Amino acid sequence: MAYLLFPGRHLLTTAFQSDYLWSILRLPINKLELLGEYKGDGEDKIDTIIFAVTSANQENSRYNPIPFHMRSIELDRFSEDYRNALGVKTEIVAIPHFHPNEHFGEYILKEYSEKTENQTVLTPKNTIVLCSTLALIQQYQKLGFAVLTSEYDVKEEKLKSKTPIDYLRLFASSEGEWEMNAEFTTGVSKATQKFWKDFPSVPTKILRLWKDPLLTEEGSLTKTRNYSTYAQGMGHTALLDAKYKDINQSVKTGKIVDEGCADGALMTLLAKDFSDSDIIGIEITSEFTARCLERQRAGEFGGTFVHFHQRNLMDKIFEDNSIDTTICNSTTHEIWSYGDREESLFKYLKLKFDQLSKNGRLIIRDVVGPEDKEKIVYLELNDRDGSNDNIFKICSNQDELRDHLSGLSTSARFIRFTEDYLKDMREGERRGDETKIKFEKTIIDNKNYFVLRLKDAMEFLTKKDYVDNWQSELNEEFAFWSFSEWKDILRKIGFHIIENPNELERSSRAFGISWIVDNRLKGKGTIYTKDGNSLNVLPYPPTNMVIIATKEGTFDN
Known part of the structure; x- marks a missing residue:
């Protein structure tokens, strides 16, 4: 008895893999071209293929677009001919996602043993590994396993055939017209092609994820966001x-x-109060989509109909006149920040107008800029609440950066902020040099001040405490439109703005958050305007807003 361990994401199967398996399954092990020596009986033939599906608990990203159950169906179809013709048994085993590391090969072996209740242990005496990834080949060699290198040519030190991920790239570049692409149809296995025809949602989803301009390879908006910290902050019970x-x-x-x-x-709160409504969640990132589905599995939405879509909000998702309430909670500033600023946000708001039914409501709760954004102000910052040394220290990871920023004084953190703010966006040529914060230093009555625009002062004051997600948060702009500018834009699109000073909870409004003022601003930073030779304290401008806008009608209680 001999096992063939075939680890991989198995997003699709190739014609090369199909032919390769036919060639090796018919031969005794001592006739195979192995890298390393097989420790078992060389007269044996491989009688069991173990498809170890890595990152099986991930989906909805370019790296892992397809859920495990769909990959399993395709692998079962792919291996059917081997079972029927050669009597080979097959197993499909889910291996959770591990970040690449020097123990990855060993983790796969351990996970398989756990999945089989330790009834089967894969060893160099009973198992051959099939793998074309050089780093993983080397790991299994160190563990004593003989390896079939498949697409990888050991002598030439290069791949001799396209891998599954190469064919996914080819598919994406062909705009999804895979049946008309001869290179794709000859290079991809017949099993995959039939599977895609039977389940057309699979290639449709792959294409959508691969073509989305906002997502990273891992299905995120940024490479540096700590989702646990972000979710904890957004989901804190009181907040x-x-x-x-x-x-x-x-x-x-x-x-x-x-x-x-x-x-x-x-x-979860909407589902409790609006149990007779249909509640739809839209999220672009694969990580948060997975967390939404976990809430659903745990029953956190009760008996309310709740459904989730992973979509780019810049796409048309719903039919016109089909939605009664659209909620944008801390969403619009991300559309501005990760898109093309005003152009993207205006387009998005127009889509929201179109999708609302008559008298439907758009509710935006988000950050907001000050009314006099261009006003020059004097910003006094505390320089005694931390270190003022080594401000631009280069940190090797996010934890080190967090600790460094936490130890800086508010004044020193501002200086670091002026360099880091939108830096990644400028380096990626998504923003120009005009976005770099400009300031001057001045001394008045023996006190230090930074002289800058009110907009830039508020960008710092509203972000200075985001040390856990500093690199991610500094890709985003908060103070781009004032409250009055927001209302003007929405009116141009066709919305009616609800304003009722007698019932603020039902009215559009801009406001500051007292907890933030008391705990993050007072004693840290004070804003002044200059009148002649005197400085006058400027009250902190509103930092948040709620806008309630209706389509073709007025607010009815």
Whole structure:
């Protein structure tokens, strides 16, 4: 008895893999071209193929677009001929995602043993590994396994055939017209091609994820966001309750959409209060989509109909006149930041107008810029609440950066901020040099001040405490439009803005958050305007807003 361990993401199978398996399964092991020596009986033939499907608990990214159950169906079809013709047994085993490391090969072996209740242990005496990834080949060699290198030519030190990921790239570059692409249809196995025809949602989903311009390879908006920290901040019970209280009186029953729903925390409250409505969550990142589905599995939405889509909000998702309430909670500033700023946000808001039914409501709760953004102000920052040394220290990881930033004084952190703010965007040529914060230093009555625009002062004051996600948060702009500018833009699109000073909980409004003022701003930074030779304290401008906008109608209680 001999096992063939075939690890991989198995997103599709290739014609090369099919032919290669036919060639090796017919021969005794001592006739195979192995890298390394097989420790078992060379007269044996391989009688069991173990497809170890790596990253099986991930989906919805370019790296892992297909869920495990769909990969399993395709592998079962792919291996059917070997079972029928040669009597070979096959196993399909889910291996969770591990970040690449020097123990990855060993983890696969351990995971397989755990999955089989330790009834089967794969060793160099009973197992051959099939693998074309050089780093993994070397790991299994160190563990004593003989390896079939498949697509990898050991002598030439290069691949001699395209790999599954190469064919996915080819598929994406052909705009999904794979049946018309001769290179694709000759290089991909017949099993995969039939599977795609039988399940057309699979290639459709792959193409959507591969063509999305905002997503990274891992299905995220940025490479540096710590999702656990981000979700903890967004979903903190007191903060979540406050956000929900800001909007819940304005939600119209029917079909409710939470656009940019993150991990679905707000939707748990919506599901409780609007149990007779259909609640749809839209999220672009694969990590948060997975967390939403976990909430659903755990029953956190009760008996309410809740569904999630992983989509880019810049795409048309719903039919016109089909949505009763659209909620954008901390979403619009990300559309501005990761898209083409005003152009993207205006396009998005127009899509929201089109999708709303008559008298439907758009509810935006987000950050907001000050009214006098271009006003020159004097910013006094605390330089005694931390270190002022080695401000631009180069840190090797996010934890080191967090600790360094936490130890800086507020004044020193501002200086670091002016260099880091939108730096990644400028280096990626998504933003120009005009986005770099400009400031001057001055001394008045023996006190240090930074002289800059009010907009830039507020960008710093609202972001300075995001040390856990510093690199990610500094890709984003908060103060791009003032409250009055927001209302003007929405009116141009066709919305009616609800404003009722007698019922603020049902009214559009801009506001500051007292906890942030008391705990993050007071004693850290003070804003002044200059009047002649005197400086006058400027109250902190509003940092947040709720806008309630309706389509073709007025707000009805």
